[in-house]
Amino acid sequence: MTATDFLYITFPVSGVKTWVFLPPLTAFVVSFFASMGGLSGAFLLLPFQMSVLHYTAPSVSGTNQLFNIVAIPSGVWRYAKEKRMVWPLTGAVVIGTLPGVVIGAWLRVAYLPDPKNFKFFAGLVLLYVGSKLLTDICRKQATEQQGNTVLHHAAFAVTDSKFSLQRAEFSFAGQHYAFSVPKIFLLCLVVGIIGGIYGIGGGAIIAPFMVAFFQLPVHAVAGAALMGTFITSVAGVLVYQLLSGFYPGMSVAPDWQLGFLFGIGGFCGMYLGARCQKHVPAKAIKLILCFFVLIAAFSYIIAYLN
Structure with missing residues (x-):
């Protein structure tokens, strides 16, 4: 045994064998960039766990x-x-x-236990999210210029928020925005189901939709998307832990040790990403996210076809 052997550990719940510093380091880098756009980074950590750490059981979600x-x-x-x-x-x-996350978690365990099929499904989800990000990047020049001027406005804060069952409004950096509450709710319900299956909490893929379809500023929706991801992830973990009692022969319950190790790196990366976000142009944030999302999507789909 060498002096570094104690750094290479096995997680008993998932069976993952890796260097103890690899999960938090990976999570830190991913979360730093992803958090700028309102994503936790979980949607990129999943392919890392499945392809690099070979963690393919339903409990990975x-x-x-x-x-x-x-x-x-x-x-x-x-x-x-x-x-x-x-x-x-x-x-x-x-x-x-x-509610979508709860439904999605059940669908993942009941109908998508096969790793190959799950990878293909995950690839399609990532491809769709990536295509929407790319579409937003390629929008007309006037919209891009508006997004970049926000960075230089003095009032870089959300103000004048108004809410009703039909419509919500707010102001950000000198611009006024509004969205339909019923439409947002229906969209989030569908995304929640997908997120529950994929293991990203639902809110993690809301931000690209908010920017692409509702023309909301990426610098303002990031915090809301992350908060939504946090709340729904709490429900998701509870559901997977509960479902483990009904599927005793299947690895369903989360690997708490591995999850916390990833979380430590993500905690640090997300704080720095949120702090630096206002200094980064909107187009640059979208390009970073789009690149990683599409790379992961194509790798999953190609692996399934081969």
Whole structure:
């Protein structure tokens, strides 16, 4: 046994064998960039766990959501401190995605236990999210210029929030925004189901939809999307833990040790990402996310076809 052998460990629940510093380091890098766009980074950590760590059991989804619970609070706290939380949007995201995540978790265990089929499904989800990000990047020049001028406005905070069952409004950096509450709710319900299956809490893929379809500013929706991901991930972990009692012969319950190790790195990365976000142009944030999402999507789909 060498002096470094104690750093290479086996996690008894999942059976994963890896260097103890690899999960938090990976989570830190991924969360730093992803949190700028309102994503926790879980949607990128899942392919890492499945392809690099060879963790393909259904419990990987619950472990991914456990990462969200540990990592997200630092980013949400930073966005709230800087008054960049759109609370009406946060409420709509949570209410819509919460029931969807519960349904999605059940579908994952009951109908998608095969790793190969799950990889293909995950690839399609990532491809769709990536294509929407790419579409948003390629929008007309006037919209891009508007997104970049936000960075230089003095009032870089969310103000004048108004909410009703039909419509919500807010102001951000000198611009006024509004969205339909019923439409947001229905969208979040569908995304919540997908997120529950995929193990990302639902809110994690809300941000690209908010920007692409509702023309909301990426710098303002990030905090709301992360808060939605946190709340729904709590429900997701509880559901996977509960379902483990009904599927005793299957690895369903989260790997708590591995999830917390990922979460420690994500906690640090998400705080720094949220703090640095306002200094990064919107187009740059979208390009970073789009690159990683599409790379992961194509790798999953190609692996399934081969």
